[in-house]
Amino acid sequence: MTTFEKDDAILLLSDGTLIKGKSFGSKGTVIGEIVFNTGITGYQEVLTDPSYFGQLITFTYPELGNTGVNSEDNESDSPYAKGVIVRNFARTPSNWRANITFEKWLKEENVVGIYGVDTRELVRHLRSSGTMNALICSELKEVSLSSLLERIQAAPIMKGLNLAEKVTTTKFYKWDTTAIPEFDKRLKLEPQIPFKVVAIDFGIKRSILNRLVAHGCEVVVLPSNAGYKDVLDLEPEGIFFSNGPGDPAAVKEGIDLAKRLIEERDLPMFGICLGHQILGLALGGKTFKLTYGHRGLNHPCGISGRVEITSQNHGFALEAESLNSNNVDITHLNLNDGTVAGIAMCNRPVFGIQYHPEASPGPHDADYHFARFAEVMSERR
Incomplete structure (x- = not known):
C-alpha cells in the first residue's frame, strides 16, 4: 500500500x-x-x-x-x-x-x-x-x-474495437444550418439549389457539418449502421463518410455500405479520417495501427511538390502496398513519415483524406477539399 x-x-x-x-x-x-x-x-x-x-x-x-x-x-x-x-x-x-x-x-x-x-x-x-x-x-x-x-x-486494447457504434447518432436528422457560428460562414460555393448530401456518422464533428453547409450542401446525417436502401431512399447527390474513433477494420457495416455504393452507384463520395480509411478498406486495402499516431495541427501532407499543413487525429493508417494502383491513386502522403494521407479512385468521383480540412482547430490549407466535393456534385447536375 x-x-x-x-x-x-x-x-x-x-x-x-x-x-x-x-x-x-x-x-x-x-x-x-x-x-x-x-x-x-x-x-x-x-x-x-x-x-x-x-x-x-x-x-x-x-x-x-x-x-x-x-x-x-x-x-x-x-x-x-x-x-x-x-x-x-x-x-x-x-x-x-x-x-x-x-x-x-x-x-x-x-x-x-x-x-x-x-x-x-x-x-x-x-x-x-x-x-x-x-x-x-x-x-x-x-x-x-x-x-x-x-x-x-x-482493459481491451484499441485494435479490433468498433467504437463508431458507441458515438454515432441513433436516428436520422437534418443538420440545422442556423447552427453555423457567424465566424465559420466562409462560403465558397452557393448553388441555387443545395447539394443533397448524406453523411454517415462514425463520430462526426459539428465543424465538418458546418463546412459542408458552407460549401452549398444540405446534409442529412445517418447512423453508422445505415443500410444501402436507407442511403438511396434519400436520393443523395453525394455521400460523406465521417471521422470517428477506434479501429476502422472493425467497422464492418460501414465498409460493406461503402463497398456496395462504390460497386453499384456512380455517386461522388468523400471521406475524412476514419471515413477515408473505410473507403480504402472498401476498395480492397488494409489498415495498420501506428506506433503513436498523428495528433496535432502542423502535419505537412502532399505529393508532387504541393504541400498543405494539416490538422490530424488518428491512430491507424492505410497500407500503401495494399491499394490496387490500377484502381486507386495515392494523392497525398504524410511528409513526416510517408504514410498514406489521401486517396482517389482513378475513374470514379470517390476520394478520401486522412486529415481534417475543417480546421477545428488547425490551419485552413486543406479547406479546398470541401469545394472539390461540391464541384464534383455540381458537374453532375
Missing part, C-alpha cells in the same frame, strides 16, 4: 510506468488508451471530438485553460475523452468568449484530470514505446498499485 496526499493523483501506464501529479477536474479512476496532441490551441474542440472517445489525452502545450470554455466551440454535446494530462492549467481564463473555467467544465462533464506532469518526458516515452492503455486515479487514500496495473492490463 502507498499513502498519498488529499489532492494527489497518479498516472499509471500498462508497462508499469508510474507518474505522480495533482488532481484537477473531476475526481475518479479512468482507464483508456493514452495519446498525445501537439497542438498549442483548441483543447475544447479536441476534448469534444468523438474521435477521442475513451482516450486519455496528453497535451504537450505547457498550459491549458487560458481561454476558458465557451458555448460555440464544442464539436459535440460533451467531451468524449475520459481524461486529461497536462503540465499546468489556468484557473482564471482571460477571453471575452469564455462562459466557464476549464476546470469547472471538466468537473461538470466528469472528465478526470492530472496536472504537474512532465509532459515532455511522457511524450518521449510514448514515442519510443508506443501508445498503450493507462490509468488516471485521483481517489487514492490507500491504493494497491499492483491491483490498478491488473485493471489496466485487463
Whole structure:
C-alpha cells in the first residue's frame, strides 16, 4: 500500500510506468488508451471530438485553460475523452468568449484530470514505446498499485474495437444550418439549389457539418449502421463518410455500405479520417495501427511538390502496398513519415483524406477539399 496526499493523483501506464501529479477536474479512476496532441490551441474542440472517445489525452502545450470554455466551440454535446494530462492549467481564463473555467467544465462533464506532469518526458516515452492503455486515479487514500496495473492490463486494447457504434447518432436528422457560428460562414460555393448530401456518422464533428453547409450542401446525417436502401431512399447527390474513433477494420457495416455504393452507384463520395480509411478498406486495402499516431495541427501532407499543413487525429493508417494502383491513386502522403494521407479512385468521383480540412482547430490549407466535393456534385447536375 502507498499513502498519498488529499489532492494527489497518479498516472499509471500498462508497462508499469508510474507518474505522480495533482488532481484537477473531476475526481475518479479512468482507464483508456493514452495519446498525445501537439497542438498549442483548441483543447475544447479536441476534448469534444468523438474521435477521442475513451482516450486519455496528453497535451504537450505547457498550459491549458487560458481561454476558458465557451458555448460555440464544442464539436459535440460533451467531451468524449475520459481524461486529461497536462503540465499546468489556468484557473482564471482571460477571453471575452469564455462562459466557464476549464476546470469547472471538466468537473461538470466528469472528465478526470492530472496536472504537474512532465509532459515532455511522457511524450518521449510514448514515442519510443508506443501508445498503450493507462490509468488516471485521483481517489487514492490507500491504493494497491499492483491491483490498478491488473485493471489496466485487463482493459481491451484499441485494435479490433468498433467504437463508431458507441458515438454515432441513433436516428436520422437534418443538420440545422442556423447552427453555423457567424465566424465559420466562409462560403465558397452557393448553388441555387443545395447539394443533397448524406453523411454517415462514425463520430462526426459539428465543424465538418458546418463546412459542408458552407460549401452549398444540405446534409442529412445517418447512423453508422445505415443500410444501402436507407442511403438511396434519400436520393443523395453525394455521400460523406465521417471521422470517428477506434479501429476502422472493425467497422464492418460501414465498409460493406461503402463497398456496395462504390460497386453499384456512380455517386461522388468523400471521406475524412476514419471515413477515408473505410473507403480504402472498401476498395480492397488494409489498415495498420501506428506506433503513436498523428495528433496535432502542423502535419505537412502532399505529393508532387504541393504541400498543405494539416490538422490530424488518428491512430491507424492505410497500407500503401495494399491499394490496387490500377484502381486507386495515392494523392497525398504524410511528409513526416510517408504514410498514406489521401486517396482517389482513378475513374470514379470517390476520394478520401486522412486529415481534417475543417480546421477545428488547425490551419485552413486543406479547406479546398470541401469545394472539390461540391464541384464534383455540381458537374453532375
